[in-house]
Amino acid sequence: xxxxxxxxxxxxxxxxxxxxxxxxxxxxxxxxxxxxxxxxxxxxxxxxxxxxxxxxxxxxxxxxxxxxxxxxxxxxxxxxxxxxxxxxxxxxxxxxxxxxxxxxxxxxxxxxxxxxxxxxxxxxxxxxxxxxxxxxxxxxxxxxxxxxxxxxxxxxxxxxxxxxxxxxxxxxxxxxxxxxxxxxxxxxxxxxxxxxxxxxxxxxxxxxxxxxxxxxxxxxxxxxxxxxxxxxxxxxxxxxxxxxxxxxxxxxxxxxxxxxxxxxxxxxxxxxxxxxxxxxxxxxxxxxxxxxxxxxxxxxxxxxxxxxxxxxxxxxxxxxxxxxxxxxxxxxxxxxxxxxxxxxxxxxxxxxxxxxxxxxxxxxxxxxxxxxxxxxxxxxxxxxxxxxxxxxxxxxxxxxxxxxxxxxxxxxxxxxxxxxxxxxxxxxxxxxxxxxxxxxxxxxxxxxxxxxxxxxxxxxxxxxxxxxxxxxxxxxxxxxxxxxxxxxxxxxxxxxxxxxxxxxxxxxxxxxxxxxxxxxxxxxxxxxxxxxxxxxxxxxxxxxxxxxxxxxxxxxxxxxxxxxxxxxxxxxxxxxxxxxxxxxxxxxxxxxxxxxxxxxxxxxxxxxxxxxx
Amino acid sequence: xxxxxxxxxxxxxxxxxxxxxxxxxxxxxxxxxxxxxxxxxxxxxxxxxxxxxxxxxxxxxxxxxxxxxxxxxxxxxxxxxxxxxxxxxxxxxxxxxxxxxxxxxxxxxxxxxxxxxxxxxxxxxxxxxxxxxxxxxxxxxxxxxxxxxxxxxxxxxxxxxxxxxxxxxxxxxxxxxxxxxxxxxxxxxxxxxxxxxxxxxxxxx
Numbered sequence: 001x002x003x004x005x006x007x008x009x010x011x012x013x014x015x016x017x018x019x020x021x022x023x024x025x026x027x028x029x030x031x032x033x034x035x036x037x038x039x040x041x042x043x044x045x046x047x048x049x050x051x052x053x054x055x056x057x058x059x060x061x062x063x064x065x066x067x068x069x070x071x072x073x074x075x076x077x078x079x080x081x082x083x084x085x086x087x088x089x090x091x092x093x094x095x096x097x098x099x100x101x102x103x104x105x106x107x108x109x110x111x112x113x114x115x116x117x118x119x120x121x122x123x124x125x126x127x128x129x130x131x132x133x134x135x136x137x138x139x140x141x142x143x144x145x146x147x148x149x150x151x152x153x154x155x156x157x158x159x160x161x162x163x164x165x166x167x168x169x170x171x172x173x174x175x176x177x178x179x180x181x182x183x184x185x186x187x188x189x190x191x192x193x194x195x196x197x198x199x200x201x202x203x204x205x206x207x208x209x210x211x212x213x214x215x216x217x218x219x220x221x222x223x224x225x226x227x228x229x230x231x232x233x234x235x236x237x238x239x240x241x242x243x244x245x246x247x248x249x250x251x252x253x254x255x256x257x258x259x260x261x262x263x264x265x266x267x268x269x270x271x272x273x274x275x276x277x278x279x280x281x282x283x284x285x286x287x288x289x290x291x292x293x294x295x296x297x298x299x300x301x302x303x304x305x306x307x308x309x310x311x312x313x314x315x316x317x318x319x320x321x322x323x324x325x326x327x328x329x330x331x332x333x334x335x336x337x338x339x340x341x342x343x344x345x346x347x348x349x350x351x352x353x354x355x356x357x358x359x360x361x362x363x364x365x366x367x368x369x370x371x372x373x374x375x376x377x378x379x380x381x382x383x384x385x386x387x388x389x390x391x392x393x394x395x396x397x398x399x400x401x402x403x404x405x406x407x408x409x410x411x412x413x414x415x416x417x418x419x420x421x422x423x424x425x426x427x428x429x430x431x432x433x434x435x436x437x438x439x440x441x442x443x444x445x446x447x448x449x450x451x452x453x454x455x456x457x458x459x460x461x462x463x464x465x466x467x468x469x470x471x472x473x474x475x476x477x478x479x480x481x482x483x484x485x486x487x488x489x490x491x492x493x494x495x496x497x498x499x500x501x502x503x504x505x506x507x508x509x510x511x512x513x514x515x516x517x518x519x520x521x522x523x524x525x526x527x528x529x530x531x532x533x534x535x536x537x538x539x540x541x542x543x544x545x546x547x548x549x550x551x552x553x554x555x556x557x558x559x560x561x562x563x564x565x566x567x568x569x570x571x572x573x574x575x576x577x578x579x580x581x582x583x584x585x586x587x588x589x590x591x592x593x594x595x596x597x598x599x600x601x602x603x604x605x606x607x608x609x610x611x612x613x
Numbered sequence: 614x615x616x617x618x619x620x621x622x623x624x625x626x627x628x629x630x631x632x633x634x635x636x637x638x639x640x641x642x643x644x645x646x647x648x649x650x651x652x653x654x655x656x657x658x659x660x661x662x663x664x665x666x667x668x669x670x671x672x673x674x675x676x677x678x679x680x681x682x683x684x685x686x687x688x689x690x691x692x693x694x695x696x697x698x699x700x701x702x703x704x705x706x707x708x709x710x711x712x713x714x715x716x717x718x719x720x721x722x723x724x725x726x727x728x729x730x731x732x733x734x735x736x737x738x739x740x741x742x743x744x745x746x747x748x749x750x751x752x753x754x755x756x757x758x759x760x761x762x763x764x765x766x767x768x769x770x771x772x773x774x775x776x777x778x779x780x781x782x783x784x785x786x787x788x789x790x791x792x793x794x795x796x797x798x799x800x801x802x803x804x805x806x807x808x809x810x811x812x813x814x815x816x817x818x
Binding site: 001108132160165166168240242246308365366371372373375401479569572577 | 625626638639642647648649650651652653659660661662673674675676677679680681682692693695696715716717718719720721722723724725726727733
């Protein structure tokens with residue numbers, strides 16, 4: 001048995017299922033799937049695609065070409081890949097294809113928390129929801145077999161707490177890699193209307209067959225408990241239910257679409273009161289309710305954010321009948337404490353009742369300072385956003401580490417919608433309000449630009465816009481943990497490859513002015529941006545510096561002369577974690593990597609004078 | 614019902630929290646237990662507040678610990694120790710590292726770092742307060758501060774020494790093994806000293 005994360009287990013599952021091709025674009029919480037495939041299973045061809053749509057299209061081609069395929073992305077990535085996904089459901093596959101959708105309830109690292117189970121209904125594709133790493137691994141193989149048997153893509157949906165939780169996994173033997181011969185078929189693979197109509201008609205039959213699978217697969221099971229309370233659940237919520245109400249009857253759905261309606265009916269007959277516990281949307285609940293089965297769910301359980309055992313307990317205890325049953329069990333002795341020995345410790349001074357909160361008994365203190373994520377010391381984005389702030393520009397932002405440039409003290413981002421949005425938005429804003437063009441810029445990372453900024457840039461050129469598009473080029477996909485992309489000159493397996501030249505690309509699509517700046521040079525960056533904003537034609541500014549985590553800037557921290565510091569706090573406006581203030585500015589020598597921005601900002605010459613940078 | 618031991622490891626991105634969680638979970642596996650852990654990647658790792666949930670016992674369902682459910686809070690940073698205090702059971706224990714890292718709102722003067730963190734914690738929970746950074750410095754490598762803290766925690770976890778040895782060998786590269794073993798032992802001794810002090814002061818039962 002090995003302790004694996006859900007993502008490590010999915011990679012293992014791909015190997016055991018004989019997958020030969022895997023493609024993805026990085027995105028939390030899905031990123032480690034492809035990284036683990038690349039690291040541990042050299043027999044699988046694995047690539048970072050420029051975006052999720054391309055990743056899925058590579059997957060479709062590989063499936064037609066005869067290889068079992070795994071394609072992985074975060075939930076919002078499926079929006080990008082939705083176009084091929086839905087029609088893939090019409091054509092079906094040759095060798096099996098599984099699409100991993102890694103959802104992020106609670107938005108630990110995402111811009112929304114959409115529930116991608118709806119894509120299974122939209123695309124009419126079967127849906128698997130593992131609850132732990134063992135299931136994550138096993139379900140990959142099941143998905144691929146299902147895909148081949150029923151000629152359909154299969155969606156395997158994880159959530160952050162499945163993808164990034166670790167649990168014990170029993171590894172299996174790998175299958176022989178699948179190699180299915182390709183058969184040319186105009187009727188099956190060319191989705192012109194006449195063919196697509198025929199393919200769509202097959203959905204009814206396929207859905208019914210898949211429902212039969214769902215009715216009988218061991219992935220869906222009833223765990224009999226106290227028959228007065230029955231709970232239908234799927235994914236990580238299953239374990240939360242087991243934790244909160246270990247005595248209840250449970251219908252655990254591992255294959256949750258198509259809904260096994262007979263199994264649901266049978267379960268409903270067995271229990272007196274039926275509940276559905278699921279994170280986010282009432283995906284299962286509404287389907288159960290549509291069977292005219294009385295059920296409660298989202299009237300009790302929040303529809304937003306992550307759940308936990310305590311959340312579920314609190315929510316369902318609002319139901320008076322369930323609360324009555326639960327109390328019978330809650331009177332049982334509680335579990336013994338984890339520590340086996342009882343050691344008493346000398347407490348501090350006894351709590352002063354006058355200083356305690358009367359309701360909770362907790363001492364009254366000021367709320368704790370937040371610890372928001374920050375741009376790292378030496379981050380190249382800092383200099384760029386400092387200049388944007390000083391120039392008081394409207395900044396149409398994008399998805400990446402640089403989104404943190406929107407937080408105080410830099411506060412230099414006006415919008416962040418989705419990958420690539422800022423480029424089109426800057427253009428649209430200028431068309432709506434031509435006077436704003438001279439003070440509006442788009443800021444987009446290198447990986448994000450390649451993902452979906454290029455078409456927006458072409459739009460600016462084509463429609464005679466004059467926007468300034470700043471590519472914050474740090475030569476990596478930083479936020480998700482430094483993945484390579486077409487601009488880095490390295491593949492997923494770190495093999496050398498041709499690097500996309502952003503300057504040449506911008507020129508090739510017709511951008512007349514391309515400037516390159518070093519964001520560590522504040523004056524130079526400012527001067528170039530002012531020039532760009534005055535230009536009545538499209539401009540691309542490449543803010544060029546590798547991510548500081550790829551290698552420190554200089555080994556030496558920036559020196560500071562406290563005698564000269566006048567306490568103006570200008571340097572603190574950089575929002576650098578290495579800078580703090582107690583009467584005078586202070587530089588933490590363990591955090592400072594010597595980028596020298598603070599020395600450029602300081603007007604008193606207190607920073608960066610005695611040697612060093 | 615089987616006993617589950619829940620440890621919440623809390624700190625700031627980059628402090629070695631993931632390795633600490635790995636050591637605890639590997640030790641539990643070596644002791645033949647079921648284990649689940651949960652951690653958060655992505656944006657929070659950029660210097661934000663991070664946690665690693667570790668639960669072990671005969672059969673573990675949820676990988677996450679709810680507020681009021683943790684037996685132990687292993688806090689790598691003082692403010693983060695305060696922040697996650699509500700995760701502890703009433704009789705829970707805090708292993709607290711004597712390290713303060715200013716979050717950005719404090720560093721730029723918009724907020725104040727809380728005062729008297731140790732006594733605030735000690736007023737409500739059993740506290741083992743350890744200067745892991747100094748201890749690691751004395752051992753010759755700042756990066757083993759996390760293992761000093763795990764060593765202190767190990768004094769209280771229901772896991773045998775042999776399991777910790779196995780865990781160390783599984784989670785630490787061979788060339789750092791000796792150093793990490795010394796760090797672990799030092800943490801364990803420090804916790805032992807705290808117990809001795811508390812027992813000798815005579816106020817305890």
